[in-house]
Structures are given as structure tokens and as C-alpha cells.
Amino acid sequence: MSELINILKECEDLAFDLHFTAARKWKAEKAGRILTGYLPVYVPREIIHAAGGLPVGIMGAGDRKQIIKGDAYYQSYICHLPRGVIEMALDDNLDGFDGFIFPAICDCIRNLSGMFKLSKKGSFQRYFDYPQNFDPLTGGTFYREEMQKLIDDMVKINGAQVTTDKLNKAIALYNRNRELIETIYNIRQEYPWRLSAVDTYHILRAGLVIPVERHNEMLERVVQIISKERGNPMDNIRVVVTGSFCEQPPIGLIKSIEMAGCYIVDDDFMLGSRFIKSAVDDATADPLGALTAAYITQSDFASFYYDIGNPKGKRLAQLVKRRKADGVIFSAASFCDPALLDRPQMQKECDEAGIPHINFQYHESTGQFKVIKEQAGTFSDSIKLWV
Amino acid sequence: MEKAKEAIKENSMIIQKNMLAKQFHELSQARELGRKVVYTFVPGNLTELILSFDMVPVYPEINALQNGMRKKSGSYIKDAEKIGYSEDVCTYVKCDIGMMLNGNIGPTGEKLPPPDLLLLSYTGCFTFLKWFENLEKMYPGVPVAMLHTPYQEDGKIAPEQLSYMVRQLREEVIPKMEQVSGKKYDEARLKTMLKRSAEAEDLLVKILESAKNVPTPIDAYFAGVYYIGPIFTAFRGTADAVEYYTELWSEVQQRMKLGLGPVTPEGEIKEQKFRLVVEGPPNWTNFREFWKIFYDMGAVIVASSYTKVGGVYDMGFRHNPDEPLESLSKYCMGCYTNMNLPQRVSMLEGYVKEYKADGFLINSIKSCNSFSAGQLMIMREIEQRCSVPVGFIESDLVDPRYFSYANIKNRLESYFQMLEQRKAILTEI
Numbered sequence: 001m002s003e004l005i006n007i008l009k010e011c012e013d014l015a016f017d018l019h020f021t022a023a024r025k026w027k028a029e030k031a032g033r034i035l036t037g038y039l040p041v042y043v044p045r046e047i048i049h050a051a052g053g054l055p056v057g058i059m060g061a062g063d064r065k066q067i068i069k070g071d072a073y074y075q076s077y078i079c080h081l082p083r084g085v086i087e088m089a090l091d092d093n094l095d096g097f098d099g100f101i102f103p104a105i106c107d108c109i110r111n112l113s114g115m116f117k118l119s120k121k122g123s124f125q126r127y128f129d130y131p132q133n134f135d136p137l138t139g140g141t142f143y144r145e146e147m148q149k150l151i152d153d154m155v156k157i158n159g160a161q162v163t164t165d166k167l168n169k170a171i172a173l174y175n176r177n178r179e180l181i182e183t184i185y186n187i188r189q190e191y192p193w194r195l196s197a198v199d200t201y202h203i204l205r206a207g208l209v210i211p212v213e214r215h216n217e218m219l220e221r222v223v224q225i226i227s228k229e230r231g232n233p234m235d236n237i238r239v240v241v242t243g244s245f246c247e248q249p250p251i252g253l254i255k256s257i258e259m260a261g262c263y264i265v266d267d268d269f270m271l272g273s274r275f276i277k278s279a280v281d282d283a284t285a286d287p288l289g290a291l292t293a294a295y296i297t298q299s300d301f302a303s304f305y306y307d308i309g310n311p312k313g314k315r316l317a318q319l320v321k322r323r324k325a326d327g328v329i330f331s332a333a334s335f336c337d338p339a340l341l342d343r344p345q346m347q348k349e350c351d352e353a354g355i356p357h358i359n360f361q362y363h364e365s366t367g368q369f370k371v372i373k374e375q376a377g378t379f380s381d382s383i384k385l386w387v
Numbered sequence: 388m389e390k391a392k393e394a395i396k397e398n399s400m401i402i403q404k405n406m407l408a409k410q411f412h413e414l415s416q417a418r419e420l421g422r423k424v425v426y427t428f429v430p431g432n433l434t435e436l437i438l439s440f441d442m443v444p445v446y447p448e449i450n451a452l453q454n455g456m457r458k459k460s461g462s463y464i465k466d467a468e469k470i471g472y473s474e475d476v477c478t479y480v481k482c483d484i485g486m487m488l489n490g491n492i493g494p495t496g497e498k499l500p501p502p503d504l505l506l507l508s509y510t511g512c513f514t515f516l517k518w519f520e521n522l523e524k525m526y527p528g529v530p531v532a533m534l535h536t537p538y539q540e541d542g543k544i545a546p547e548q549l550s551y552m553v554r555q556l557r558e559e560v561i562p563k564m565e566q567v568s569g570k571k572y573d574e575a576r577l578k579t580m581l582k583r584s585a586e587a588e589d590l591l592v593k594i595l596e597s598a599k600n601v602p603t604p605i606d607a608y609f610a611g612v613y614y615i616g617p618i619f620t621a622f623r624g625t626a627d628a629v630e631y632y633t634e635l636w637s638e639v640q641q642r643m644k645l646g647l648g649p650v651t652p653e654g655e656i657k658e659q660k661f662r663l664v665v666e667g668p669p670n671w672t673n674f675r676e677f678w679k680i681f682y683d684m685g686a687v688i689v690a691s692s693y694t695k696v697g698g699v700y701d702m703g704f705r706h707n708p709d710e711p712l713e714s715l716s717k718y719c720m721g722c723y724t725n726m727n728l729p730q731r732v733s734m735l736e737g738y739v740k741e742y743k744a745d746g747f748l749i750n751s752i753k754s755c756n757s758f759s760a761g762q763l764m765i766m767r768e769i770e771q772r773c774s775v776p777v778g779f780i781e782s783d784l785v786d787p788r789y790f791s792y793a794n795i796k797n798r799l800e801s802y803f804q805m806l807e808q809r810k811a812i813l814t815e816i
Contacts, residue, residue: 073763075781077475077753082760107513110538111761114728118764127727132509132516132535133555142537142551306516308523308531335475337756341517344471345524361473 004225007218008199015205016064018088023056023209024096032158037094038101039085039109040246041302042275043128044291047147049170049212050162051154056097057208057272060084063250063365065093073115079335080363081247082112089121098157099124101150105246105304106338124153130295132306140292147288167287173212175279180219181207182274184226185266189323192238192263193231195222198254204270205248234261237383238325241267242316242346243332243339245302247364256369257329261380265323268302275300303338312342313349320355326383329376330359356383395654399635403616406631408495410443410621415497417443423568426502426522429697431510431536431719433560435580435624435706440568444506444621445499447518451482453494455671455785463489464786478754478786480518487525502526504567506560508534511696511724512757532563536719542730544720552716578708580624581715585705587618590632592700597639598689599742602659604642606649608688609678612669619697624706651682660685661806664738666692666765667750667758670782673790677782680796684803690738692731692758695723702734724757732768739773746806748778753789776809778802 014022020035027033034053038045045055061067061084069090070083088094099122102113116125129146131139151162181204188195203222207215241257245268257264278298281290299305301315320328328350332339343359350357358379360372396404417424423442427433429449437444454460463485464478470488472481486492493499505522509515523531534555537548561572594614598607605611614635622628642648648656652675663681665688670677681688698704704721707714723731739747747769751759763779770777780798783789 075751075753075759075763078756078760104538105513107756108760110513111728111756113540114731115761115764117727117729118732118768127538127540129537129540131551132533133551133559135558138551138554138558139535142547145547303517304513306533306535307520308533311524332473337476337514338517340473340476341480341514341521343473345521347471348524361475 003221007221008202011199011202011206011218014209015202016062017209018061018065018093020056020093020096020209023054026054026211027096032160034098034154034158035096036099036101036154037097037122039103039112040081040272041103041105041304042272043101043103043150044147044295045212046167046170046174046280046287046291047151047162048154049173050166051151052158052160053098053154054211055208057205058085058088058094058100059205059208059248060364061088062248063252063367067365077335079108079247079333080365081333082108084364085112086115089116089119094121097122099126099153102127103304104129106336109246123157126150126153130304134296136293136296140296143295144288144292147291164285164287168282168284171280171287171290172282173216175282176216177207177212177219178274178276179279180216180223183223184219187223187226189265191226191229192236192265193233194226194229197258197264197267198251201251201254201269204273207273208270234263235384236261236263237327237380238263238265238323239327239329240265240316240320240323240325241269241329241331243303243330243336243343244269245271245339246336247333249331249362250364250366252369253331253362253366253372256373257376260373260376261384262329262376265325266319271300271302275302303342311345311349313346316346317349317353317355320350320353326387327356327358327379329379330357332359332361334361334363356387395650395652397638397650399631399638400613402631402634403613406617406622406627411493411495411497414443414445414493414499417500423503424500425504425506425567427506427508428510428512428515429619430512430722430724431508431534432620432697433506433508433534433715433719434621435577435584436560436564436715437506438624439573439577439580440564440570442504442564442568445502446620447483448479449620450486450494450499451479451785452671454482454486456674457494458672458787459494460672460785461787476754477514477518478784480514480521482785483518484521484525502529504563505529505531506534507531508536508719510536510719510722511538511726512755514757530563530567532560534560534719536725539720539726539730542727544717548720549713549716552719553712556712556715574711577711581706581708581711583626583629584618584624585707587623587628587632588698588700588705590629590636591615591618594632594636594639595690595694595701597643600643601662601743602646602648603662603687603689604639604647604649606651606656606688607694608665608669608691609651609674609681610649611688611691611694615694615697649687651678653679653682656682656685656687658685659687661746661803662687662689662742662744664688664690664735664742664744664747665750666735666747666762668693668696668752668755668784669750670752670790671785672783672787673792676792677790677795680799684799686803689742689744692723692735695734697722699723699726699734728761728765732765732772735765735769736772739769739775744775745810746776746778746802747773748780748802751779751781753781753783754786755784776802776805
């Protein structure tokens, strides 16, 4: 058991090390290594790995850093994540990063890419556009070209050869990573008391700042340990938390939901690590084609992903059913247009499927959780008593 | 606040007013006339293509802003919030949804027809995508044509981005338009329209660039939003638009000849004390009061980014009948909010210098992250590059709760005082 405690402690430290010490150490160990930071939500980390880089997730400063300069760059009605990122960029937190990727999830992240360009932070600042056309030849070609631009950016720095073999190996590693994470979620679905949602969060977030090989080793051990009984079951309801895919909720918020009597059996906190829902072909002559197909046909539902023909609300209802959850907590960052504009329709789908739900908003440095705890507690009680 | 006086109107304004009234009336009768209706957005719109299929476009942002100007938006927004839309999100979306909940009665009081096609041409604004996902669920069964416009990430339109756009037009947009309209794609007709578009665009650029004159004969923001109306919406590619811009250009030339200033709702500005470049959309709920603060202080806007949201014609782009689909694609990708931040800064820097502006002002809009995110950095860059005083005010598009007249007036008065003092110091030097 002490082994799990050690792993959890290490993961918590890694998850909130805003100086990315482990990543910098990795880079310093060998010439030619590069650090490629990426903002939420999803980037095909396999190509960074194959280009001799370490993909490093930059999930904001959370409640771990005082924002002073960042507030001077953003109006009060813009979400918190970018102001924390700017604060980190203006301080020394992101020094040593070679480039930055800004996935196409909203106008704030998109314009943040321009702010990095203007301030010339890193050797490249790449807005990574997701196609919203899912025809393999049209959107697929576009996505492939977007990946190629990223590869070109990195290769310019370290001259790496991005070979088919390296890409296939990277795909295999990340397949294993996704598989292990899914296994943890599957175990937690049946036995949520064996690993808390906060611990799960730490484990997943740690994986954003260390090599995938090392993260896989950790995950293997966690799976082995929680495959056996531990902890004590509580009379809690089971919930799916959705809407927190970009700006991250503070740990206190996740803890409050749990303490209020809700086991979180699924969530979208670290959606990027789980976005591809099944294994990508890792024995192919065309690995970029395999990654393209994965984006187009194997993606999870998300607020940045055009959903006509495959509505998010319906997929959320399916997830609730699959996880045997009792209800949904819509938990979105304030001023998050994508999550908040999805919410009414997703709530409607939940109503139609008979799934109880509540909602609240937060920001990454929210410090007061009493109201949220009361709301979640009442939700839990109402389900236990009446549903 | 003084009660607004009856607005003084020039002939071009009357022409435009009649064009709009006719358009909304035709829309209200679209069903009876057998016309198919396409809902789409202003930035990166495909008006000529829609019209070439004899379909009629509806622009939800235009309905929202018109509802804002007619004081209807506040209650629509509240109605959308009652069904779960957060206070934090775009008020154009909420106004549109509120209007729908209230029977889809358009700004002129006539009922708007439901869509036969949702054309999601999303250029420079991620919220457009969310908006139409919502509309699609409110109009179940209505086909959606998606045109994903790639962002000008590298500060230019790359060949592969152009191919992606053309392919989407050929394989997604045109087939859906053919299916909905029951008509075949008529490229010859489209080319004729694009030729007219370019004619109107030439005229618009002359009109906007007339503000380089000192004194300027136009206001390129408050009056500018009227000038861009026909070309950014349902009239681009029509003979009506060419006629309107011909008349407007003739009026502007006349004003230049006579050395007259811009026409405001209360008549011509007599004294032009400050020339400004403005970034960001205007507020629509209190448009007249907002404008009045400027003209009362002798401030004229000589260039603005908002008048480029539906095309950056002054940067050289023209619709080109010789390459119709490529040209429509370049148009979509070229719109202001689809330009990256360094491009935007360079454009604004050019405006401050070329239009001999005394200052640079941002009207930051709570609803619009596409504009607002990054504006404070844009402001710093312009201040450094141009050495002009910069100002920053905040309001919203169509939510009257976010227009604080006294606060905005105070800020602007302080800003104008700063400009005045600077002018005095520069004169002494």
C-alpha cells in the first residue's frame, strides 16, 4: 500500500509543478531533445514523441500561482486559464520550452496563440486547427497537413528524422497509455472507493509532464494495486462530471463533490489523454494516416468538436448508462463559451433520458466550495431518497 | 441623457433603408413566394452563392443587432437565460434564441421564416459553431452545410488551406444547396454576381479611404457600420448594392469637394478635433447615445477594424469572377477575425499611421472573445509602435445591462482630455 501512496505523492507533485522540473530534467539529459508545450485539449502527442520531443500539457496556473501580470492582459469577462498561462510565460515558468501548440478549441486559446507569437515565446507558436469536416479525404487531408506543420516546426529545431518506425512506436506507447487509463476508469466504475477522483486526477495530470514510458510504468502499478480491494465503500451516488475539459477545476472542487457524497465515475478533466477512444493502428506504413483516422472516427465527444449527426447530449447519456451513473454534474469554467453553450441542449438530452443533473460554474482559482458542496450534497441526497 | 433628435438622412441612407425594408418583407413572404431560406453568418458569408440558387439569406447576427437597436434584445436575452443559457455567453446567440422562443418575429415586426438550410460558414468565430449546433437542435431535420474556414495561422492563406476550402464548397456546400433549392449550380450566374461584388467593393474602398483626407468626409465606425451593411449581407453581388455604393460614393465626393465633415444623426460635424482608429464592434443597444459622445466632443473615427469583419477589401481583396470558388474561399479566410493577432496589429498600426490618427481606442465587447481576447496586448503594441494615446472602454453587443452610459462617458471624456493636452504639448514643441 505504501507503494501507491508514494506514487500518488509523486503524481501530485508532478501535476502541480508549474516549473515543469521533470520535463526540463528530461530535456537536459540528452542533446536534441525538445519540450513542446500544448494547451488543452487534444494534440496527437505521438508525433511530438516521434520528433524527439516531450509533449508537456500546460493546463493553467490553477490556484497555485498568484496572477498579477496576467490580469493586465485580460478583461474580467474572459476565462481564467489564459491569464494564468500568460503569467507563467511572463515569469520563468515556461523558459526552456521550445515551442507551443494551441489547439482549436475556442477563440481565447486561438488568440492566445497570437499573443505568444507577438511576444515571440519559444521557437514556434502553432495554432493547431482541428478539421470540422470529417470526410477522410477532405477533413482528413487537412488534419494530416496540420500534423505535418507541427512536425516541420519541431524538426527545424532538432533536425530529427520522423520515421514510420518512430511514429508506430509512439502510437503503441500512447495506445497503452490510453488503455491503462481506461482500465483505471473501468475499475473505478465498479469500485470507486479504491481510488479517489482526486488521486485519479493527479495520476492523469502527472502524465502530461513526464515521458509516456514512465507514466505507463506508473499506471501499470496503479492498475495492479487497485485491482485488489482497498478502501471502504460509502453510500455515495455515482456521477459523471462534464464541461471541465479546458480550464481545470481546483482540486478543492473535485474533493468537495466527493465529500458531498458523489463518486465521480467519469469526467472530462483530462480529456486530451482520453480523447481517442480505441487503439490506433501501430503497425502501419502510414502512421499519420492512422492518427488522422483516429481523430476522424475514434474521437470522444467534446464541445470543440462539431456534433451534427452525432450529438454530444446523446453520447453523454450513453456514457452515463455505460458507467451506471446516477446523474450528471455540469461543471463549466466561467466564461467558457463552448461548454456553456452546449449545456442547455445537453441538459435537455439528460431530461429526455431521465438522468438527473445539476450545474455550477467555477474558475481555476475558486477558493470557496461551501455552496458547491451543499449543492452536490443535496443532489446526492435527492437521488438517494427519491430516484 | 438627452432624448435623441430625429436623425438627418442622406439619399444613400434612404436607399439602404428601403433595401432593408424590402428584404425583410420578402423574407416574411418567402414561403408564399416559394423561396428557400438559408440561415448563415456575416463574416465569410457566401451571399453570391446563396443568391445564385435563388435562395434568400438570413443573418442571425443582423437580426440580433437590429433587435438591439430597437430595444428588443434585453427581453430576448433574459428569455434565453431562463431556459439555461449562461449569463456569461455570447449575447447575439441568446438574443437569437430568445427571438425564436418568442415566435421568430424579426426586427421589423414581421415573422421570419424558419430555415431550409443552415449554412455554417464559420469564419473567425468559434461561437458560430456552437450557435448553429443549438439551432440545428431547435430546427430538427433541417440540413446543415458546414464550411470550416481555416485560420490564418501563419499570417497568410496557404495553398493547402485554399484546396480544403474549395473541396468543402464542391463536396459539402454546393450539393446541399442543390438539394435544398432543387436547382443546379450555375457557375455563369455566380460569376456575374461576383463581378458586381467587385464593383461594389471598389466603391466601398474608395469611400472608406476617403477618411485619409483631413478633414475626413466620413466617420468610418459609426457611419461605417451603415456603409458596410449592404456589402456584408444580403446585397453583395446584386445591382442594388452597386447602385447604393455609387450613390454613396457620389455623396462622399461631394462632401470632400465642399470640405464637409461626416454626417451624424444631428447633422454634419463642424469641428473635427480628434481623429481616432477604433478596434472592436460597437454597442448596438445604445448606438445613438454612444455615437453622440464622440461627435459632441469633435471626435471622428477615421478607420476601424469592425468595418473589416465581413472582408478586408482595403487590403486588396476583391471577389474574382475568373476563379469563383477560390475567390469565395479566399474571402472567407481573409475576414478580419480570421487574421492572426500579429496581422491585426499590423493592420491597425497601418491605419493609425496612414489615416493620421491622434489616438487608438478599443471598445471591448463582453460577448465577443473573437475580438476581445488579446485586445489589451494589441493596445500595448499599438501604443509602442505608433506613440499615440490609447483608450479602452467596455460594453456589449446587444445586452443593455452591459452598457453603462455614465461610465463610458467619463472614460471617454478623460481620454479626450488626454488627447487635447497632448495636442497642446505637441503644438508648443
